[in-house]
Amino acid sequence: MLRVAVPNKGSLSETAGQMLLEAGYTGRRDPKSLYLADERNDVEFFYLRPRDIATYVGSGALDVGITGRDLLLDSGSSAVEVAPLDFGSSTFRFAGPAGKYADLRDLEGVRVATSYAGLVGAFLEEHGVHADLVSLDGAVESAVQLGVADAIADVVETGTTLRAAGLEIFGPVILRSTAVLISSNGEPAGLDVLQRRLQGCSSPASTC
Numbered sequence: 717m718l719r720v721a722v723p724n725k726g727s728l729s730e731t732a733g734q735m736l737l738e739a740g741y742t743g744r745r746d747p748k749s750l751y752l753a754d755e756r757n758d759v760e761f762f763y764l765r766p767r768d769i770a771t772y773v774g775s776g777a778l779d780v781g782i783t784g785r786d787l788l789l790d791s792g793s794s795a796v797e798v799a800p801l802d803f804g805s806s807t808f809r810f811a812g813p814a815g816k817y818a819d820l821r822d823l824e825g826v827r828v829a830t831s832y833a834g835l836v837g838a839f840l841e842e843h844g845v846h847a848d849l850v851s852l853d854g855a856v857e858s859a860v861q862l863g864v865a866d867a868i869a870d871v872v873e874t875g876t877t878l879r880a881a882g883l884e885i886f887g888p889v890i891l892r893s894t895a896v897l898i899s900s901n902g903e904p905a906g907l908d909v910l911q912r913r914l915q916g917c918s919s920p921a922s923t924c
């Protein structure tokens with residue numbers, strides 16, 4: 717059976733579950749279930765935190781998973797992106813107090829709060845900028861007002877949360893992210909069927 721990791725909570729979970737249902741797989745009845753065997757489709761689903769999915773798949777404990785590209789890169793896991801899926805898109809950006817920063821170079825020696833230290837650290841290193849990363853679990857927009865950081869790096873969708881905190885975007889796009897199908901380095905039996913069925917669902921001429 718193909719062992720598939722699916723987000724159990726957060727921004728990606730509802731659409732991922734819906735997409736699997738539309739693709740003909742069995743969905744969990746109880747939103748708290750962590751496991752479901754879909755024997756008709758020869759698939760087992762493991763409902764996990766999206767942030768942990770790349771770790772499970774990269775270690776080989778699970779064959780494939782649905783997560784965010786940003787979460788995959790942040791994890792440092794050896795799992796690989798197989799294909800983008802048509803939901804969960806976001807942009808990963810730097811932001812600071814309105815008018816204070818204009819360029820990536822302005823972050824030299826600055827405290828930058830983020831929940832994605834792996835992703836942001838790699839980006840800064842690639843660009844030769846030395847900032848002090850402050851790792852937070854979420855709601856990082858408050859870090860500047862509360863004085864634990866000077867700038868932030870976070871997921872931006874509409875920009876509403878940033879504006880409400882008196883922050884504005886600056887510098888280059890760190891990453892354009894979307895939900896992705898990932899696998900351990902290889903092609904487990906059944907991946908092609910899952911991929912075809914998921915991508916069929918998200919195409920304009922959907923056949924699910």
Ligand SMILES: Nc1ncnc2c1ncn2[C@@H]1O[C@H](COP(=O)(O)OP(=O)(O)OP(=O)(O)O)[C@@H](O)[C@H]1O
Pocket residue numbers: 725726727728766767783784785786787804805806854871872873874893894895
């Ligand atoms: N508006 C959004 N806010 C947060 N994440 C989003 C948004 N839109 C898309 N995403 C994507 O969802 C994934 C983050 O999901 P995750 O469940 O880890 O965080 P979350 O939705 O903020 O939930 P939590 O509050 O539990 O951290 C990332 O891949 C991110 O790019």
Ligand SMILES: O=P(O)(O)OC[C@H]1O[C@H](OP(=O)(O)OP(=O)(O)O)[C@H](O)[C@@H]1O
Pocket residue numbers: 727853854855856857870871872873874875876877878
């Ligand atoms: O640009 P916007 O449309 O305002 O969306 C972006 C915000 O949404 C997410 O937060 P979420 O509510 O998921 O909480 P979190 O920060 O605790 O993860 C993200 O971390 C930003 O804070």
